[in-house]
Amino acid sequence: MSKSKEKNAKDPKPDRGVSPERVGDDVNFDRALRPKLLNEFVGQKKIVDKLDVFIRAARKRREALDHVLLMGPPGLGKTTLANIIANELECEIISTTGPSLEKAGDLAGILTSISGKVVVFIDEVHRMPAAVEEMLYGAMEDYKLSIVVDRGPGARNVQLNVSPFTLVAATTRAGLLSNPFRSRFGIIERLEYYDDEYLEKIVRRSASILKVTIDGDAAFEIARRSRGTPRIANRLLRRTRDYADVKGKSSIDIEIARHALDQLEVDKTGLDEMDRKILATIVDYYKGGPVGVNSIAAVVSEDAGTIEEVYEPFLLQKGYLRRTMRGREATEKAYEFLGKKKRSAPSRQEELPITDPSKKPDA
Secondary structure, eight states: OOHHHHHHHHSOOOOOTTOSSOOTTHHHHHHHHOOOSGGGOOSOHHHHHHHHHHHHHHHHHTOOOOOEEEESSTTSSHHHHHHHHHHHHTOEEEEEETTTOOSHHHHHHHHHHOOSSEEEEEESGGGSOHHHHHHHHHHHHHSEEEEEESOGGGOEEEEEEOOOEEEEEEESOGGGSOHHHHTTOSEEEEOOOOOHHHHHHHHHHHHHHTTOEEOHHHHHHHHHTSTTOHHHHHHHHHHHHHHHHHTTOSEEOHHHHHHHHHHTTOOTTSOOHHHHHHHHIIIIISTTOOBOHHHHHHHHTOOHHHIIIIIHHHHHHTTSEEEETTEEEEOHHHHHHHTOOOOOOOOHHHHSOOOOTTSOOOO
């Protein structure tokens, strides 16, 4: 077993209703619900408008589109946009992931096999080995691969031409990418969390594809508990549909939606049990912080990387957490959410006893 596969086996993704990562049967449903063209994509309007211009220009000049880097938390549509770019360019897409490109030869095999204009999509590109990244430099700039053949005194450098291609890379950890790599992307976009109104539109669209009848209040209830993430909205819609089927309901109304979401322990703000556990740990164990993420992970029995990538972004975006140089701190909003009162820092008078300097201490 390779190191990357071994790591994934040891660190499975969190299986929770509001996880932005793919869980269970998400892959099949994501593919069925995924929009195919830019005019079908809901939300991220500024990004969509810019991509539309860039794609039209590339098609008009009959050139490969500039390489695209898509950044942002999981579940916001990076993979969907990669597929849309390929559809709009009317070309093939070859998809892979950073961890699966274990050595430079893996990448060379992909790039030397393409013919004509192709979109190469690399998900989780921040987890790609440095040797593979360095081989990409020449391929991205000049469509040439530099390969070292043999070792020692007989080693020689071989240049291979590759067909023009567009690299679309997706990452949830943009800070882990090297500056030389980032500088080779002509189009860099960051996806943001969705407003409830856009998520409601996504829920309605997905319901129509799944042939599920849902009223406006129920669609909004699912949307506002979806943590600003389309993948979560679609998953909660499917789970709510299951509850409706069991209850013998032909459609999803507000009563069914609330009952299903309460059973899934997703509250009205989109927080679930693990989110509440993280906040309670900071407030109760560490007096509101600051505290390091490794200390939080030890208490809640979760991987520190998972907390940073999966849980923390939404808590930060909603104003429950603050990142400081010394660690994470709970905000006033977190205290209010937990129904606790924040203790104010003791004043100087409270910290030190007041004494009369004219009086001598007792013997």
